[in-house]
Amino acid sequence: MEKKLFEFKTKTIVATGLGAALFTLLFMYVKIPTGIPETDIQTAYGIGAFFAALFGPIAGGLIAFIGHALSDSIQYGSAWWSWVIASGLSCFLIGFVYPKMRVEEGVFGKKDIIRFNVYQIVANAISWAVVAPILDIVVYAEPVNLVFTQGIVATIMNAISAGVIGSVLLVLYSKTRSKKGSLSKES
């Protein structure tokens, strides 16, 4: 079946809803400390990338946007909007890999891993090293060198999370799916 980039069918809606709940949960509770203070690897971005690759840019973008806004609101009472938007954007951009993927048919080879990671790194770099700092400056008038430093750290951390966790999940998921034409007729 042909996959459209921006389709929004019932399954996309449900995936968005549940994915966002998962994202919120992981964002709040499941962080991997790296040893450097305030720079935990957020496992949530791995899930965001995984869902974006499976369900497309709209689901991916909404999952990260809702998930980040919700977990910020629960923890801090209000959201840091510039980063929430950057979150949404990063997973939205990763979603552009969606029409080229055939994970649900059990296909996720080396080529796909490389393709997914190229998309993922570009998306993270655009969102975290460019968009998030600029929004911080425009919206919150934060100091320039602080936000760009934070942006670059965030890019690296989120690319690691999306790259490692996202790829591992996609490989595992593809293995649970039966390949197309994997059945042969007994003679």
Next chain:
Amino acid sequence: MKAKLFDYIDRDNFIFNLSGLTKLVCFICMTFSVMFSYDIRYILLVMLLSLIFFKMSGLQFKQIKLMTIYVIIFLAMNFFLTYLFSPQYGIEIYGTNHELFRFSGRYTVTLEQLLYQVTKITKYASVVPMGMIFLLTTNPSEFAASLNRVGINYKGAYALSLTLRYFPDMIRDYQDIALAQQSRGLDLSKKEKLGVRVKNIMNICVPLIFSTLDRIELISNAMELRGFGKHKKRTWYVAKPLKKGDWFSMLFGAVVLAGSLALTIFVNGSRFWNPFV
């Protein structure tokens, strides 16, 4: 780790009885008015207002104690980092230099920097009570209905209501899996090496994610069978009709926002209030 999200207990007072739409509009108006302005006088006014609303809503402090602690840590961190990275940013903004005391050339404390950083803290702190009021006094299902009313596609609104519905379930699943894995000897604490810990965390996440994928299949099938998404519109069971109090509150929110914009454009001439010139 408990599901504190939307710890919603119905009450009968003015704030609770407002429709979700009203609260959303007021929240957005007040957040934006503070986000935009760097005038500490106006921010303190909004802060006072949001504290009054908090009192009116009858929420207890213990409901928000944990949030408050997080906010204070976050603000302290931000305060410290801003000073570390840009100790002279205030001078750049306000264009004057009032030294208070110096201990090294770069980290001279100036009145401008102090004003900038204190303003920033009040800016973030002032909307926190509003956010908490919004989260704790709005019925989650009604919230989705009100998003739909402000023009967001009902499919998007429905996705959000699914999120709110399944979040507590997911926390429960996560705890079950985590406990089961830990009882098998999986160590998540700092005693374990980083690589092993990552692997152990994955051992908890993978079953959770895969059961979520199954659930997505199940729910989307159920919804499709019931004809979800067939029509362009949808009615909401919990949507409340707007009353006089709602219109009044929304008007009030709009006035607060307009006040912030007017102050910026006509009185200060920029986003910053500059007492130094």
